[in-house]
Amino acid sequence: xxxxxxxxxVEHVHRDDEGSRLGMWLFLFTELILFGGMFLIYSVYxxxxxxxxxxxxxxxxxxxxxxxxxxxxxxxxxxALSIAAIQRNKIRLSIFLQFLTVLLALFFLVNKYFEWSNxxxxxxxxxxxxxxxxxxGKILFFGLYYVMTGLHGLHVVVGFVMISVMMRFTSKGIxxxxxxxxxxxxxxxxxxxxxxxxxxxxxxxxxx
Amino acid sequence: xxMAVQAVAIDSNGHEPSYLKxxxxxxxxKGWVFSTDHKRIGILYLISIMTFFAVGVTLGxxxxxxxxAPGRTIMGPQTYNEMFTIHGVIMIxxxxxxxxxxxxxxxxxxxxxxxKDVAFPRINLLSWYLYIIGGALVLISIFLPGGPADxxxxxxxxxxxxxxxxxxxxxxxxxxxxxxxILTGLNFITTVHRLRAPGMKWFKMxxxxxxxxxxxxxxxxxxxxxxxxxxxxAIERIFHVGIFDPAMGGxxxxxxxxxxxxxxxxxxxxxLPAMGVVTEIIPVFSHRTIFGYKFIxxxxxxxxxxxxxxxxxxxxxxxxxxxxxxVFSLLTMLVAIxxxxxxxxxIATLYKGSIELGPPLLYALAFIFLFAIGGLxxxxxxxxxxxxxxxxxxxIVGHFHYVMFGGTGFGFFAGLHYWFPKMFGxxxxxxxxxxxFWILLIGFNLLYFPMLIMGWLGMPRRYYDYLxxxxxxxxxxxxxxxxxxVGLILMFTNFIKAFRKGTTVTERNIWGGETLExxxxxxxxxxxxxxxxxxxxRPYQYKDNELLADxxxxx
Numbered sequence: 157x158x159x160x161x162x163x164x165x166v167e168h169v170h171r172d173d174e175g176s177r178l179g180m181w182l183f184l185f186t187e188l189i190l191f192g193g194m195f196l197i198y199s200v201y202x203x204x205x206x207x208x209x210x211x212x213x214x215x216x217x218x219x220x221x222x223x224x225x226x227x228x229x230x231x232x233x234x235x236a237l238s239i240a241a242i243q244r245n246k247i248r249l250s251i252f253l254q255f256l257t258v259l260l261a262l263f264f265l266v267n268k269y270f271e272w273s274n275x276x277x278x279x280x281x282x283x284x285x286x287x288x289x290x291x292x293g294k295i296l297f298f299g300l301y302y303v304m305t306g307l308h309g310l311h312v313v314v315g316f317v318m319i320s321v322m323m324r325f326t327s328k329g330i331x332x333x334x335x336x337x338x339x340x341x342x343x344x345x346x347x348x349x350x351x352x353x354x355x356x357x358x359x360x361x362x363x364x
Numbered sequence: 365x366x367m368a369v370q371a372v373a374i375d376s377n378g379h380e381p382s383y384l385k386x387x388x389x390x391x392x393x394k395g396w397v398f399s400t401d402h403k404r405i406g407i408l409y410l411i412s413i414m415t416f417f418a419v420g421v422t423l424g425x426x427x428x429x430x431x432x433a434p435g436r437t438i439m440g441p442q443t444y445n446e447m448f449t450i451h452g453v454i455m456i457x458x459x460x461x462x463x464x465x466x467x468x469x470x471x472x473x474x475x476x477x478x479x480k481d482v483a484f485p486r487i488n489l490l491s492w493y494l495y496i497i498g499g500a501l502v503l504i505s506i507f508l509p510g511g512p513a514d515x516x517x518x519x520x521x522x523x524x525x526x527x528x529x530x531x532x533x534x535x536x537x538x539x540x541x542x543x544x545x546i547l548t549g550l551n552f553i554t555t556v557h558r559l560r561a562p563g564m565k566w567f568k569m570x571x572x573x574x575x576x577x578x579x580x581x582x583x584x585x586x587x588x589x590x591x592x593x594x595x596x597x598a599i600e601r602i603f604h605v606g607i608f609d610p611a612m613g614g615x616x617x618x619x620x621x622x623x624x625x626x627x628x629x630x631x632x633x634x635x636l637p638a639m640g641v642v643t644e645i646i647p648v649f650s651h652r653t654i655f656g657y658k659f660i661x662x663x664x665x666x667x668x669x670x671x672x673x674x675x676x677x678x679x680x681x682x683x684x685x686x687x688x689x690x691v692f693s694l695l696t697m698l699v700a701i702x703x704x705x706x707x708x709x710x711i712a713t714l715y716k717g718s719i720e721l722g723p724p725l726l727y728a729l730a731f732i733f734l735f736a737i738g739g740l741x742x743x744x745x746x747x748x749x750x751x752x753x754x755x756x757x758x759x760i761v762g763h764f765h766y767v768m769f770g771g772t773g774f775g776f777f778a779g780l781h782y783w784f785p786k787m788f789g790x791x792x793x794x795x796x797x798x799x800x801f802w803i804l805l806i807g808f809n810l811l812y813f814p815m816l817i818m819g820w821l822g823m824p825r826r827y828y829d830y831l832x833x834x835x836x837x838x839x840x841x842x843x844x845x846x847x848x849x850v851g852l853i854l855m856f857t858n859f860i861k862a863f864r865k866g867t868t869v870t871e872r873n874i875w876g877g878e879t880l881e882x883x884x885x886x887x888x889x890x891x892x893x894x895x896x897x898x899x900x901x902r903p904y905q906y907k908d909n910e911l912l913a914d915x916x917x918x919x
Contacts, residue, residue: 175483175558182550182584190588193622194596197607200618283604292613295606303599303607 173337180341184348187311191352194304198359201296208293213364215280216301220271221361224264225353231260232350235319235343245333247326254323254339257346261316268309272302301360308356311349318342382789386890400485403888406471407787408492413467414856416458416499421849423451428811428845431838434830444828445514446529450506452517453534457541458499460768461630464637465548465583466495468779469576471787473552475881476570478561478899480891483554487547494544498537505533516826518623519594521608521616525601535598542587542594542626545633549583552576561880563899567661570879570903571654574661575640578668582629582636586672590626593619617682624675632671634768635735636664638775639706642728645782646710647904648877649725650717654904656709663702670699680751689748696746703739707732722875723797727778730805734770738763741816756826759819762812770808777804777855784859785869789887792862800854807847814841879903 202209238253279286280298287295322342325331331339381387383403390398396408427447430439439447474482482488506512513534515524524531556577560569569577596607597619606612608619647654654660676684676692684692710732719725741763745751754760785791814837819825823834830838873882884892 172483172558175554178557179484179487179550179554182553186546186550186584186588189585190592193589193592196622197596197618200615204615205613282606292606295612296614299605299607299612302603303596303605 171335176337176341177344180344184344187348187352191304191307194300194307195355195359198300198304201293201300202363205291205293205296208291209297210363212290212294212297213360213362215275215278216361217271217274218361218364220267221357224267224271225357227260227264227267228350228353231257231264232347234260235346239336239339239343242326242331242333242336242339250339251323251326254319254326258316258319258323261312261319264312265309265316268305268312304356305360308349308352311352315342315346315349318345380885380889380894382885382887383890384788384887388890398489400481400489401890402470402474402481402485402488403787403892405488405492406467406469409462409466409470409495412492412496412499413459413463416454420451420454420459421852423447423454425845425849427451428842430828431830432842433839434832434835436829439828441828442511442514445516445826446512448826449513449516449534450502453502453513453538455768456517456630457538458495458502460634460772461541461545462495462548463634463772463776464641464779465552465576465579465633466491468641468776468783469548469552469637472783472881473573473576474555474559475884475888475892476573476879477556477559478564478880478893478897479555479559480893480896482551483558484551488551491544491547491551494540494547498541498544501533501537501540505530505537508533518627519597520623521597521614521619522610524597525609532598532601535594535601539591539594539598542591545583546587546591549580549587552580553584556580561896561899565899567658568899568902569661571643571657571660571664572637572640575636575643575664578664579633579636582633582668582672586626586629586633589622590630593622593626617679620679620682621676624678628675628678629668629672631764631767632667634772635775636667638731638735638772638779639664641775641779641782642710642731643706644877644879645724645728645778646713647717647906648782648875649722649728650714650719651876651906652713652717653906654709655712655715656705657902657904659705660709663705666702667699670695670702674699677746677751680748681755693746693748697743700739700743703735707736722781723792723794723801724778724782724875726798726801727774727781730801731771731774731778734766734774734808738766738768738770741766754819756824757819758815758823758825761825762815762819765812765815770812780859782875783881784862785874786881786886786888788863789869790862790866791869791874792858792866796854796858800851800858803847803854804851807844807849807851810844811841811848814838878905 234253234256238250238257241247241250241253275281275298281287282299282302287298319342322331322339325338383401386401388395388399388401396404399405426438427444430437430444470482470488474480508530510528510530512529513519513524513531514527514529515531515534519531519535524535556569556573599605600607600609606614608614608616610616643654643660674692674696676688677696680689680692741759745754745760745763781792781797815823818834818837821834823830823837869886872884872886874886875882880897881888883897
């Protein structure tokens with residue numbers, strides 16, 4: 157009865173930015189572990205078939221890979237800047253930077269499309285005759301290549317959709333300079349997508 | 365006489381309607397399936413999980429019936445294989461894993477920490493929808509041409525990429541159900557971190573909150589592994605990508621590792637919340653402060669931690685280095701320590717308490733007894749030489765039914781008998797509850813103990829047929845499965861009858877509990893608390909207990 161004054165701290169629980177961020181970080185843990193499972197498989201097979209992995213990696217297009225790395229890194233920068241902009245109440249700048257991020261995500265996916273079609277054109281796709289005649293290490297390498305970059309690509313698509321929704325939220329005034337946790341969490345997600353690529357790039361393209 | 369908590373001015377503005385009668389945006393059935401109220405979601409889970417439990421029990425009953433005599437009795441080997449697979453998938457992913465966190469946890473965790481709801485109410489509802497989608501996928505897999513999966517719930521490679529049955533549906537079901545489980549865990553962790561009532565420090569939390577909190581971490585950190593693993597098997601089946609299939613150079617043992625990295629911690633996702641429930645019930649029914657609060661709290665964390673590092677004991681016969689076997693065997697036995705700490709503390713709490721043998725306590729005591737048998741047979745299997753003998757025998761089946769049904773199942777029944785009056789404002793027939801309890805306990809033991817014996821003698825698991833020498837054990841086991849089912853029907857009839865026309869309970873604290881749920885209305889109002897309480901003392905302070913009057917325990 158005496159301590160009624162303290163109650164107000166939890167009374168308005170409707171908005172809890174700290175809680176939202178905590179939830180997002182927990183979700184990112186699960187994403188990391190999801191990919192962690194695949195990185196584990198990768199390391200086991202690379203350990204058992206080092207020579208095959210080395211040769212198989214030469215089939216990949218390192219230039220497109222490098223381009224895509226640069227694109228994703230830049231998009232992480234524009235994403236971070238868009239949050240900095242909204243904090244300074246520069247709404248139009250923030251929307252513009254989010255738009256740039258979305259555009260870069262699109263570039264990434266277009267590049268990925270060309271890269272994959274190129275591999276498929278050369279006959280390197282799951283269950284293809286060319287691949288089945290190769291060594292088992294090469295089959296595993298390409299299996300993991302398609303699954304891991306594919307799942308990563310799926311995350312890029314999800315990020316693309318999420319940032320587009322955030323653009324709409326920002327223009328409708330749902331995301332403002334004092335309520336931007338949604339944009340911040342989307343940014344966290346986008347950085348995760350970036351980080352995973354940073355590990356995928358050397359593991360698949362640079363081990364030749 | 366001092367209460368653990370001082371709830372402030374609850375009756376200030378008359379009577380608010382209970383959450384059962386609360387009118388929100390929607391009414392009728394929509395008011396339930398679109399409700400983000402954690403209590404209503406808990407009830408939705410209760411109904412859906414119990415429905416799937418009935419399906420799982422029916423499958424188990426049919427399998428037992430097949431085994432009543434050697435040779436083919438009611439089904440052939442293929443049907444039997446499909447049945448144990450679906451029985452396993454339903455019981456593991458749809459019943460035992462979500463059972464306590466999703467039903468009792470959803471309903472009581474926010475109340476126990478003094479919050480109005482979980483941290484993310486809409487995500488909470490989403491996780492229920494994912495659960496239903498997962499369940500639908502399992503049911504679809506049964507009725508589509510091709511037949512239900514026949515791989516066992518473990519989906520071992522290479523059979524799971526070769527068989528023509530609907531494995532993909534079962535895999536996706538497990539994936540979606542895993543996602544549902546992750547979201548529940550994520551919600552609970554955030555709730556415990558952010559929404560505790562003012563004054564509720566970590567060591568003032570009720571112990572079931574500690575248990576659910578540890579469980580939630582395992583859910584969040586272990587489930588993604590099985591998610592990706594099962595997804596990879598599905599991808600391997602659909603696109604013929606070489607990942608695990610040895611024909612493409614893959615490694616089936618790697619699959620087993622990844623599978624058990626989740627599926628062993630999943631055992632602790634199942635058992636920890638049950639331990640939490642039992643920890644709530646024992647002090648209330650012995651009218652005594654819990655013995656060793658911090659030991660119980662930390663043992664939950666220790667179980668979660670060690671339990672995540674023992675997965676390869678499922679694979680002692682699959683090929684592993686001697687060092688690996690040694691390490692995993694040692695760690696397996698170490699898990700027994702925190703588990704035993706809990707058991708000793710429960711018994712120490714009961715010691716010299718004034719014990720009231722109500723239905724919740726009976727179930728809680730049965731939990732301790734059955735869990736002890738399940739746990740000790742588990743330690744036996746941690747010994748590599750014994751494991752080589754009993755691996756893939758019905759000894760294993762008996763062991764994990766003691767842990768999962770005897771442990772989690774009875775823990776859940778204990779919790780349901782304990783909290784049912786609070787949840788629905790109705791009281792069940794206590795006498796009938798006790799009768800059902802004894803029938804259940806006898807049926808349970810005589811159903812599963814023969815499995816331990818014949819497994820020891822060499823009866824393999826997952827066989828629809830057996831040698832005549834095992835007949836007496838199988839016969840006893842099958843007959844007692846009927847006893848168990850009678851017990852289950854009695855128990856649930858009792859609950860349903862109570863819900864429809866049981867005596868109404870409006871008293872807030874019918875059992876004399878000292879945690880927050882007993883200080884609010886029965887059944888709770890929509891936002892649980894009229895005013896968020898201020899916590900000043902630890903839970904379970906039974907200072908009015910004469911036996912303890914002058915020697916209050918200090919931890």
